[in-house]
Amino acid sequence: MREMLKHADAAQMHAQNMNKPSGRLFAVTDSASAKTKAPSRIQQRNRSVILDAALEVFSSEGYRGATLDQIAKQAGLSKPNILYYFNGKEEIHVTLLNQLMTTWLDPLKEMNPNGDPIKEIIAYVHRKLDMAIELPRESRLFANEILQGAPRMGPHLTAGLKPLFDEQAAVITRWMDSGKIARSDPAHLLFSIWATTQHYADFAAQAEVLLPDSNAREQGARVFLDQIFTKLLTP
Amino acid sequence: MREMLKHADAAQMHAQNMNKPSGRLFAVTDSASAKTKAPSRIQQRNRSVILDAALEVFSSEGYRGATLDQIAKQAGLSKPNILYYFNGKEEIHVTLLNQLMTTWLDPLKEMNPNGDPIKEIIAYVHRKLDMAIELPRESRLFANEILQGAPRMGPHLTAGLKPLFDEQAAVITRWMDSGKIARSDPAHLLFSIWATTQHYADFAAQAEVLLPDSNAREQGARVFLDQIFTKLLTP
DNA sequence: TCACTTTTTTACCATTTGGTAAAGACACGA
DNA sequence: TCGTGTCTTTACCAAATGGTAAAAAAGTGA
Incomplete structure (x- = not known):
């Protein structure tokens, strides 16, 4: 039930407007309009650091077995920081x-x-x-x-x-x-x-x-x- | 940390005395003294029902991915009832x-x-x-x-x-x-x-x-x- | 250096999850 | 049918977990 909702969200969470300058990095996947601008050096590095850490954890623990805390620790970043780069656990896995x-x-x-x-x-x-x-x-x-x-x-x-x-x-x-x-x-x-x-x-x-x-x-x-x-x- | 404690527990939780007639079924694995007496019909049935349900869940979700609630549901028993037959998630898995x-x-x-x-x-x-x-x-x-x-x-x-x-x-x-x-x-x-x-x-x-x-x-x-x-x- | 954006941190939260306590319901021999 | 032990349920709990809000810290271009 909740899973289905989340999927639905991911599939069409477009309606949101990104007016405030703060908040999410990722362009909330607005498929229709402006594409995300070129990622900064630090963005590239951190995303890849996170993906590498996640690969380590997911591959040995499985999806449910892996925790964001483990991934964060492995990546040397804080959990909220990881969620700044990815929408959530599932998005990391899917990536x-x-x-x-x-x-x-x-x-x-x-x-x-x-x-x-x-x-x-x-x-x-x-x-x-x-x-x-x-x-x-x-x-x-x-x-x-x-x-x-x-x-x-x-x-x-x-x-x-x-x-x-x-x-x-x-x-x-x-x-x-x-x-x-x-x-x-x-x-x-x-x-x-x-x-x-x-x-x-x-x-x-x-x-x-x-x-x-x-x-x-x-x-x-x-x-x-x-x-x-x-x-x-x-x- | 907690895992280690739990292991230690499982390995030597002998000190407990089973005076009260109610409570745990399993003989708290008292390796030294009285062995568990022959399991009743219903005990045999439920243990095997639980193991079958657990096999279903563990095999498709992995250890951490499986939850006692899933196993309970699959077995058609309540979670506490399952914990009446097994000391905990890990014991089911090990069995x-x-x-x-x-x-x-x-x-x-x-x-x-x-x-x-x-x-x-x-x-x-x-x-x-x-x-x-x-x-x-x-x-x-x-x-x-x-x-x-x-x-x-x-x-x-x-x-x-x-x-x-x-x-x-x-x-x-x-x-x-x-x-x-x-x-x-x-x-x-x-x-x-x-x-x-x-x-x-x-x-x-x-x-x-x-x-x-x-x-x-x-x-x-x-x-x-x-x-x-x-x-x-x-x- | 200032204004503005990007990153990171600090506090939190709501759920989920493994597990427990204790009261009931049940079975069965005497 | 009573009592004793076996089995089940109800009501909880503490820790873990995915995730958020918002402020603080870093960068960055002008």
């Missing part, structure tokens, strides 16, 4: 999710339909593994959101991921049709690539117990994934 | 995690060192996939806990999972030594089995968008996993 979508989709886009199929797919695997290792927080943020049923990302999945997914699945199917790689289900092939690579970020707490040497683990993962997908794809 | 550990480890134990290696491993894959499909809540509860850094399960991983993991990795290594299956890293092989199977439970929200037909999805997953692991393992 993070939007940024993430790009980061997440890019590697998939890089698969070149005219390249060598096996090389292209293996390169994609490596790119995803690198991301999991270098950007574990992003991976966990995503995992948390999906685990929770993608409450704030559902649209992104349908509008952003789905078309790209279908497109790349079609590319893979064509590769299979041409006999350049062994036939298997392209959709599940992509799933398995995501699952096996992101596993090293999302289940790091488990992997660290079972295979404590992180260098060996990363190297081992690389070799293993290379092997399993090469074997699968080789005709 | 769930303990139960889960058994469920989680069993399939791995069933791998028979004397069976046909490929068949044994493939059978394990199928068992794990079945679990992901039939017990998605358990899979998500686990995923949530690990994602959050296994704060309440760390010991279980070390004491329960690790030994079994090492043992089975050794079994697989022996199989490889004997030439019955192709050589690959046993640890990462197990990781990839977990990742690919649990993916269908943990990332269901995503999979449902990308591959909406759930029957086709399950069947496709089965065929694909069979294929990829057979190819990997065949010498």
Whole structure:
């Protein structure tokens, strides 16, 4: 009930007029009129500091588990100060999710339909593994959101991921049709690539117990994934 | 701070005497003296109703995201009534995690060192996939806990999972030594089995968008996993 | 340096949330 | 049917949490 109201608010809280010089920074998202003027140096810095802190907290605590106080502390700012830069907890989270979508989709886009199929797919695997290792927080943020049923990302999945997914699945199917790689289900092939690579970020707490040497683990993962997908794809 | 206190409490709240006939049900975990007498029918039923409700809520909201009110509502009981059966939110969660550990480890134990290696491993894959499909809540509860850094399960991983993991990795290594299956890293092989199977439970929200037909999805997953692991393992 | 804007801080608030106290309602053997 | 122990409800509470108001502090261009 309250949630719905808040959503409605966010969607159309335009009516407000910003006469008084003090108060909110953000242009109350007045979509129709004046766009927000260029953000100042300090604004840029603080927004990014906040987003980084929020990424840290959200990715390890989940949306509800994260508190503004934690984020504020992590960012080295006061809570009201954070609310000066963002309309609220949800806006921070959504901003993070939007940024993430790009980061997440890019590697998939890089698969070149005219390249060598096996090389292209293996390169994609490596790119995803690198991301999991270098950007574990992003991976966990995503995992948390999906685990929770993608409450704030559902649209992104349908509008952003789905078309790209279908497109790349079609590319893979064509590769299979041409006999350049062994036939298997392209959709599940992509799933398995995501699952096996992101596993090293999302289940790091488990992997660290079972295979404590992180260098060996990363190297081992690389070799293993290379092997399993090469074997699968080789005709 | 408060968390630490609570832990301390849970660990040694023995001093209390249970003179008054009313009050707490559970024997205040008096480890030294009288064990709790056999739980009544209604006790058994309510505890399991609560645990089921809690599984539902914890698995989709995470520990901090879940509230006792949600659990109470889901269970069809009042909040204080729930606290009559369990000492608190954390105890419910821990109970769930303990139960889960058994469920989680069993399939791995069933791998028979004397069976046909490929068949044994493939059978394990199928068992794990079945679990992901039939017990998605358990899979998500686990995923949530690990994602959050296994704060309440760390010991279980070390004491329960690790030994079994090492043992089975050794079994697989022996199989490889004997030439019955192709050589690959046993640890990462197990990781990839977990990742690919649990993916269908943990990332269901995503999979449902990308591959909406759930029957086709399950069947496709089965065929694909069979294929990829057979190819990997065949010498 | 002054007037004006942008940032930050200090006090607060209303809700939510985990949890408790204590009175009732209920079950059941004697 | 009475009494004793088991289970449930009602009425609360303190802390945590998302958020706001408004004043103070910093900047900044002229």
